[in-house]
Amino acid sequence: MRGLLTVSSPIAAFDPDLSWRLHHQVAVRPEPFGALLYHFGTRKLSFLKNRTIVEVVNSLCDHPDARAACRAAGIDDAQQAPYLHALGVLAQSKMLVVGEA
Amino acid sequence: MTSVAPVPRLVEQFEHGLDAPICLTWELTYACNLACVHCLSSSGKRDPRELTTQQCKDIIDELERMQVFYVNIGGGEPTVRPDFWELVDYATAHHVGVKFSTNGVRITPQVAKRLAASDYVDVQISLDGATAEVNDAVRGPGSFAMAIRALENLADAGFKDAKISVVVTRHNVDQLDEFAALAAHYGATLRITRLRPSGRGADVWDELHPTAEQQVQLYDWLVAKGDRVLTGDSFFHLSGLGEPGALAGLNLCGAGRVVCLIDPVGDVYACPFAIHDRFLAGNILSDSGFGAGFANVWKNAPLFRELREPQSAGACNSCGHYDSCRGGCMAAKFFTGLPLDGPDPECVVGYGAPALEQERVKPRPSGDHSRGTKQGPIPLTLITKPPARLCNESPV
Numbered sequence: 497m498r499g500l501l502t503v504s505s506p507i508a509a510f511d512p513d514l515s516w517r518l519h520h521q522v523a524v525r526p527e528p529f530g531a532l533l534y535h536f537g538t539r540k541l542s543f544l545k546n547r548t549i550v551e552v553v554n555s556l557c558d559h560p561d562a563r564a565a566c567r568a569a570g571i572d573d574a575q576q577a578p579y580l581h582a583l584g585v586l587a588q589s590k591m592l593v594v595g596e597a
Numbered sequence: 598m599t600s601v602a603p604v605p606r607l608v609e610q611f612e613h614g615l616d617a618p619i620c621l622t623w624e625l626t627y628a629c630n631l632a633c634v635h636c637l638s639s640s641g642k643r644d645p646r647e648l649t650t651q652q653c654k655d656i657i658d659e660l661e662r663m664q665v666f667y668v669n670i671g672g673g674e675p676t677v678r679p680d681f682w683e684l685v686d687y688a689t690a691h692h693v694g695v696k697f698s699t700n701g702v703r704i705t706p707q708v709a710k711r712l713a714a715s716d717y718v719d720v721q722i723s724l725d726g727a728t729a730e731v732n733d734a735v736r737g738p739g740s741f742a743m744a745i746r747a748l749e750n751l752a753d754a755g756f757k758d759a760k761i762s763v764v765v766t767r768h769n770v771d772q773l774d775e776f777a778a779l780a781a782h783y784g785a786t787l788r789i790t791r792l793r794p795s796g797r798g799a800d801v802w803d804e805l806h807p808t809a810e811q812q813v814q815l816y817d818w819l820v821a822k823g824d825r826v827l828t829g830d831s832f833f834h835l836s837g838l839g840e841p842g843a844l845a846g847l848n849l850c851g852a853g854r855v856v857c858l859i860d861p862v863g864d865v866y867a868c869p870f871a872i873h874d875r876f877l878a879g880n881i882l883s884d885s886g887f888g889a890g891f892a893n894v895w896k897n898a899p900l901f902r903e904l905r906e907p908q909s910a911g912a913c914n915s916c917g918h919y920d921s922c923r924g925g926c927m928a929a930k931f932f933t934g935l936p937l938d939g940p941d942p943e944c945v946v947g948y949g950a951p952a953l954e955q956e957r958v959k960p961r962p963s964g965d966h967s968r969g970t971k972q973g974p975i976p977l978t979l980i981t982k983p984p985a986r987l988c989n990e991s992p993v
Contacts, residue, residue, distance in 0.1 A: 521716070523692065525617070525664040529610045532619065534666035536694050536717055541619065541666070543607060 510584035512576075516565075517557040517595035524554060533591055540589055549582055556583075557595065614854040614905035617663035617895065622869040623859045625653070625681065626673040627966035630702050633725070633736045635764060635798040635805060638860070638872055640673040641968035647861040648882075650680040656859065656881060657684070659891050660693045667694030667719075671869070673861065673966075676703035682711075689717040698723055698762060700740060701747025709747075709754035721760040721788065722747050727775035731768050735805070748783040759785040760827065764792050765815060766805045773818050777826070788827035791834075793870040794932040794942075796962060802933065809950070812838075812943055819844060834925035834941045837918030852927055853878065853904035857895065865894045867904060870928035874963045876900065911938025918946060934959040 530544040559565040628643035696719035726732030729741035794802035852868035863881040878898035887897035925941020934957030940948035
């Protein structure tokens with residue numbers, strides 16, 4: 497049964513209680529609207545559409561888990577859902593990988 | 598794509614222009630071993646003013662500082678430059694990814710091995726027919742065999758995910774499934790783009806561009822089977838044929854806003870399909886009043902600033918499809934002699950066809966590097982009014 501759950505919803509595979517970091521082949525370019533992310537390995541481009549999510553992404557490696565990175569960027573637990581969703585999408589496209597804090 | 602909080606639509610952000618292009622096209626040379634009838638840059642002979650190795654490296658340094666993620670290198674045939682591999686290595690060592698377009702002439706087994714060893718280089722093999730007959734009619738005798746040999750060498754060397762790059766024409770639009778099969782056979786990805794009436798393409802566009810029925814056929818194919826097919830967003834003029842968002846991509850003209858072209862002599866144009874003085878923003882080597890270097894041209898060139906202003910929908914203002922096609926491709930309109938604020942020559946509502954019937958003047962290309970021709974005949978102008986005095990017309 498466990499297997500079924502993870503297969504049907506890949507985003508569920510994103511665990512905000514783990515430590516995450518940017519893939520070493522990903523470059524982050526600040527933009528007025530947020531940032532552009534480019535993965536040199538997959539050649540995929542992503543957009544971060546506000547500066548808070550940019551701050552979260554850039555500071556992931558300084559925190560023990562994704563929730564802590566959100567809190568440090570001023571997003572309290574009740575407001576984290578859209579941010580965790582965004583991080584999940586990035587993890588799905590290999591922009592983020594599980595890593596050591 | 599990632600969405601977090603309500604902000605202006607990304608398309609609007611892009612229409613105002615970014616601080617640096619996301620990617621740009623860089624044509625390294627006008628020299629080419631082929632003479633394709635639709636060549637965007639009218640390539641053939643090298644231009645004696647082409648950038649030196651050091652000048653190219655200086656540009657790469659600047660692109661690195663601006664965080665331009667990758668360059669699409671083309672030409673001409675870029676691999677015939679003796680310093681081509683040196684420049685590719687220099688770019689990737691400086692965090693500027695490289696995708697290069699080639700007809701395959703230099704993709705030997707040795708080169709293929711070398712390419713397979715790099716994570717930062719993408720190879721695009723141009724092919725305009727899924728059979729030698731269709732391809733060679735456009736790209737020249739032997740060009741199909743050359744491209745296939747290159748694809749074989751890449752596959753044998755373990756190079757993953759090469760691109761097969763196809764310009765869709767009236768004669769190959771029925772071969773889209775065959776192209777997809779070829780790509781699958783070589784472990785490659787299919788990339789299809791729009792035929793533009795630019796460069797030598799201006800001379801053949803009327804006969805080669807897909808008919809109105811074929812445009813619909815192409816659109817339907819993309820919606821049904823285009824999931825893993827790259828298009829460089831080049832068919833956004835067709836997006837009015839279906840639901841918004843049915844075509845993948847941003848579907849906007851990025852000219853001077855998110856993309857541009859650097860030509861072999863350092864001239865910067867709004868896009869790769871617009872090599873004409875009308876769309877020349879400046880030159881990297883010289884200061885035209887807003888500073889030299891690529892960053893200054895990108896940020897300050899009056900042409901680019903103008904392109905980043907809201908554009909007038911003009912004659913398309915009252916059309917319900919304007920939001921999806923945004924008036925189509927600027928270069929396609931310009932080189933077919935249509936007004937820039939009117940319908941695309943391949944407008945899906947059909948406004949292009951009558952516009953093409955009207956009297957129109959097709960602008961001549963500003964430069965021609967074709968072999969076998971000089972700059973073209975120099976037009977003699979007739980004086981319509983006799984000079985007031987004999988001395989008013991200089992004899993020299």
